[in-house]
Amino acid sequence: MDWNHFKIVMNGNKIQTWINDIPTVDTTDEMSASGFIGLQFHGAYYEWQKDKKSMWKNIKIKEL
Numbered sequence: 001m002d003w004n005h006f007k008i009v010m011n012g013n014k015i016q017t018w019i020n021d022i023p024t025v026d027t028t029d030e031m032s033a034s035g036f037i038g039l040q041f042h043g044a045y046y047e048w049q050k051d052k053k054s055m056w057k058n059i060k061i062k063e064l
Helices: none
Strands: 006-011 014-019 022-028
Touching: none
Parallel strands: none
Antiparallel strands: 006 014, 014 022
16 A cells, blocks of 8 residues: 655645645635644545545654
């Protein structure tokens, strides 16, 4: 199984994300200056997804 690599940088109201070193989001969000960090799986919607899982490893959080 191959793992996807995510990088998320939140600096003030600026949010940037990369998936497998490809930039995917570069935005600002005036509503989310503080709060919680959550990992989310939206579930299996199709029959071929019914046995799929969401797994996480090596999660690191570093204050800027």
